[in-house]
Amino acid sequence: MDSFTLAGDEPFKRSQSFTGSLELAPVLSRAKLRLPAICAAEDALARAILNGSNGLSLSEQHTLLAAAGQQWPVPVRSAANECVIENPVPNDSVLDRFGRKLARYGPWCSKDDCDALVAAGYRESLIVAAVATVALGQLRCTLAAGLLDLPWPESNYVGARDSKLTPAWKETASPFLAPATADDDREQSYATLTALFGFIPNLIRLQGLLPRVASAQVELLDTVLSPEDHLIQTQKHGIALSLAAANYNTYMVTLHGEILSLLGVDARETQAILDNVEQASIADGDKLFCMESRKLGLLPGNVRGPLSRGALRTAGFTELQVGEGVAVAALTNFLCTIQFGLGAVPDFQPLRAFHIKDLYLSSAETRPTENSTCSQDPDIELVSRVKAGETEWFENLVRCHTRRIFRTLFGMLGNAEEARDATQDTFLKAFEHIDKFEARSRFSTWLMSIAINTGTEQLRRRRPIESLDESEDEKSFRPRQVQSWVDDPEQALAKSQVNALVRKGVLRLPEKYRVALLLRDINQLSTEDTAEALGLSIPATKARVLRGRLMLRESLAPHFSRAGGDRHV
Amino acid sequence: MFSCADFLAEFGDYLEGSTKPGIKSCIEEHLRECRTCKVIVDSTSKTIRIVTETDSFLLPADDVEPIVQNVMSRVRKLKR
Numbered sequence: 170m171d172s173f174t175l176a177g178d179e180p181f182k183r184s185q186s187f188t189g190s191l192e193l194a195p196v197l198s199r200a201k202l203r204l205p206a207i208c209a210a211e212d213a214l215a216r217a218i219l220n221g222s223n224g225l226s227l228s229e230q231h232t233l234l235a236a237a238g239q240q241w242p243v244p245v246r247s248a249a250n251e252c253v254i255e256n257p258v259p260n261d262s263v264l265d266r267f268g269r270k271l272a273r274y275g276p277w278c279s280k281d282d283c284d285a286l287v288a289a290g291y292r293e294s295l296i297v298a299a300v301a302t303v304a305l306g307q308l309r310c311t312l313a314a315g316l317l318d319l320p321w322p323e324s325n326y327v328g329a330r331d332s333k334l335t336p337a338w339k340e341t342a343s344p345f346l347a348p349a350t351a352d353d354d355r356e357q358s359y360a361t362l363t364a365l366f367g368f369i370p371n372l373i374r375l376q377g378l379l380p381r382v383a384s385a386q387v388e389l390l391d392t393v394l395s396p397e398d399h400l401i402q403t404q405k406h407g408i409a410l411s412l413a414a415a416n417y418n419t420y421m422v423t424l425h426g427e428i429l430s431l432l433g434v435d436a437r438e439t440q441a442i443l444d445n446v447e448q449a450s451i452a453d454g455d456k457l458f459c460m461e462s463r464k465l466g467l468l469p470g471n472v473r474g475p476l477s478r479g480a481l482r483t484a485g486f487t488e489l490q491v492g493e494g495v496a497v498a499a500l501t502n503f504l505c506t507i508q509f510g511l512g513a514v515p516d517f518q519p520l521r522a523f524h525i526k527d528l529y530l531s532s533a534e535t536r537p538t539e540n541s542t543c544s545q546d547p548d549i550e551l552v553s554r555v556k557a558g559e560t561e562w563f564e565n566l567v568r569c570h571t572r573r574i575f576r577t578l579f580g581m582l583g584n585a586e587e588a589r590d591a592t593q594d595t596f597l598k599a600f601e602h603i604d605k606f607e608a609r610s611r612f613s614t615w616l617m618s619i620a621i622n623t624g625t626e627q628l629r630r631r632r633p634i635e636s637l638d639e640s641e642d643e644k645s646f647r648p649r650q651v652q653s654w655v656d657d658p659e660q661a662l663a664k665s666q667v668n669a670l671v672r673k674g675v676l677r678l679p680e681k682y683r684v685a686l687l688l689r690d691i692n693q694l695s696t697e698d699t700a701e702a703l704g705l706s707i708p709a710t711k712a713r714v715l716r717g718r719l720m721l722r723e724s725l726a727p728h729f730s731r732a733g734g735d736r737h738v
Numbered sequence: 739m740f741s742c743a744d745f746l747a748e749f750g751d752y753l754e755g756s757t758k759p760g761i762k763s764c765i766e767e768h769l770r771e772c773r774t775c776k777v778i779v780d781s782t783s784k785t786i787r788i789v790t791e792t793d794s795f796l797l798p799a800d801d802v803e804p805i806v807q808n809v810m811s812r813v814r815k816l817k818r
Contacts (some may be wrong), residue, residue: 560817
C-alpha cells in the first residue's frame with residue numbers, strides 16, 4: 170500500500186523499548202578512493218544519526234533506511250545499506266509512511282506529516298532523528314549509485330511517477346518544527362558554519378535538538394565543500410545547484426546560488442546552470458558533471474541512472490575529482506531530504522522558487538491549485554508567525570533582506586555607515602508596523618517602500634547634494650554623448666574602477682531617477698514591483714527608470730567611448 | 739517617417755522587450771538608418787549590463803550578521 174493520506178488515521182503508538190542502534194560502514198570506504206577525510210566525516214555522520222541516544226529504536230532505523238532504499242534499484246540499496254533487512258511488506262506504520270513519503274515525494278511533505286508523527290507519540294527530537302535517518306539512507310544510496318559499479322535495471326533508468334500514488338499537495342506553515350534555542354555545543358558548530366558560509370543556515374538551526382547530528386553535518390559540509398585539492402569550490406557548488414534544481418528544492422538552490430555569488434560567479438551564469446546548463450558559459454567538463462549529477466536526483470519522473478564515470482574521466486576528471494563530485498551530490502540529496510522533512514525556509518530571497526506546477530510535469534496528472542497563490546510571497550509564513558507574536562522568526566526576515574535593503578540605502582545615501590543605520594531603522598519600522606502589512610503586495614516590496622521612505626527622510630535632513638540637470642523634465646532630456654562604445658566595456662577597466670564609476674554616476678543622479686534605477690537595475694526588481702515600492706504608475710516608473718539609465722549612460726560614456734569627438738542628437 | 743524623437747519615446751519599452759509588434763518593426767527600420775540611435779541603444783544596453791552586475795553598493799557578507807543581531811536586540815527591547 171502506498172497511500173499517504175495521514176489525516177484521520179488511528180495514531181500509531183510507538184514502542185518505548187529501544188534495542189540499540191545500527192552500525193553501517195562508510196560507502197566511501199568500499200569505493201577505495203583516497204578521500205579519507207570525507208570517508209571519516211561520512212562515518213561520523215552515520216554514527217551521530219544512528220546513535221541510540223537519539224531515541225529511535227533499531228527497528229525504526231531499519232524502517233526509515235529501508236524507506237529511503239525503496240527509491241533506488243535493488244543493487245544500489247543492497248550495496249548502500251547491506252545490513253538493513255527490508256520488510257517484504259511495508260509495515261504501514263505512521264513512521265513507515267512518513268519515511269516513504271519523505272524519500273519518494275519530498276517536496277510534497279508538509280507540517281501535517283510532522284503533526285501526524287507528534288500525534289503518534291513522536292516528540293520533536295525524534296522527528297528530527299527520523300528525517301535525518303531517511304536523509305542518511307539517501308546519502309548512502311547516492312554514494313553507492315555514483316561510485317560503485319552496480320547494475321541499474323533499465324526499468325529504473327527513468328523513474329516512473331505514478332499519478333495515482335502521488336500524494337495531494339498541501340500548503341502548510343513552514344518550517345514544520347521550531348528551531349531549538351542556542352547552547353554551547355551548537356554554538357561551537359555554528360562557529361564552523363559562520364566561517365564556512367558567513368551565516369548559520371536555517372536548515373541547521375532546525376536540527377538544534379540533536380546537536381551531535383547537526384555538528385556531524387557541519388563537519389561533512391566543511392570536509393566536502395571547503396577543500397580545493399581536487400574540484401574547486403565553484404565546480405562543487407555548480408554540481409550541488411544543478412542537483413538541487415533537479416530535486417525542485419528552493420532552499421538548496423537559494424543556498425548554493427548565494428554561495429556562488431559570494432565566490433564571484435556571474436548571476437547570469439548561475440541562472441544558466443539552472444535553466445539549461447548546456448547553454449552556460451562554464452567549461453564543457455563542468456557542464457557534463459552537472460548533467461551527470463542530475464541523474465542521481467531523488468524525484469521519480471526525472472531521468473535517473475548510474476553516473477557515467479567513464480564519460481567524466483574522458484572529459485578530463487580524475488577518479489578523485491569524480492569521487493568528490495559524487496560526495497557533493499550525496500551531500501546535496503542528504504540536505505534536500507532534511508529540508509523536505511523539516512520545511513526550512515530559505516535564508517535569502519529565493520533565486521528560483523519551485524511551485525506546485527513544477528511538481529506535476531505530466532499532462533496526465535492533476536495540477537492542484539489549492540492555495541497556490543500563497544506561494545507567490547515566500548515570506549508570508551514568516552510574517553504570519555511574527556504577527557502572531559513569534560518574534561524570533563523576524564530574524565529570518567532580517568537576514569533574508571538585509572543586503573537588498575542596504576544596497577538600496579547605500580545607493581540613496583552614498584555613505585555605508587549611514588546606510589547600515591538606515592537599514593536597521595527600516596527593519597525596526599517594519600517590525601513596529603507589521604500588523605498593518607495586509608499582503609496586498611509582497612513583503613519584500615512593502616519593506617522596500619519603508620526603506621525608500623527612510624532614505625528619503627534622511628536625505629531631506631541634508632543640504633541638497635550635487636546632481637545632474639535636475640531642472641530638466643523627462644521629455645526634454647536628450648542624450649548628448651553619442652560616440653560609439655568599446656565592445657566589452659567591463660574589460661576596459663579594472664573591476665574596482667568600474668564599480669567606482671558606477672557608484673559615482675549613480676550618486677550624482679537626481680534622487681527620483683536614482684531610486685528608480687536602484688530598484689529596477691541594481692536590485693533587479695520587476696517594473697511592477699518597482700512601481701509598487703515607489704507608489705507610482707507603471708508608465709511613470711518606466712519613464713524614471715529610462716531617464717536614470719540614460720543619465721548614467723552620459724556619465725559613463727567618456728570612460729567607455731572609442732576615441733574621437735562627441736556628437737549631439 | 740519614424741524620427742529620432744519617436745524612437746526616444748519608445749526606447750524604454752524597447753529596452754524592456756515590451757514594444758508592440760508594429761512599433762518594433764518601425765524602430766528596427768529606424769535603427770538600420772540612424773547610426774546615432776543605434777549607438778544609444780548599444781551604449782544604454784551596456785550601461786544596464788554594467789550597472790546590473792556592479793558590486794558598487796554591496797554589503798560584505800561578514801557585515802550581515804552584526805546588522806541582524808543589532809536589529810533583533812532592538813526588537814526584543816521593543817517587545818518588552
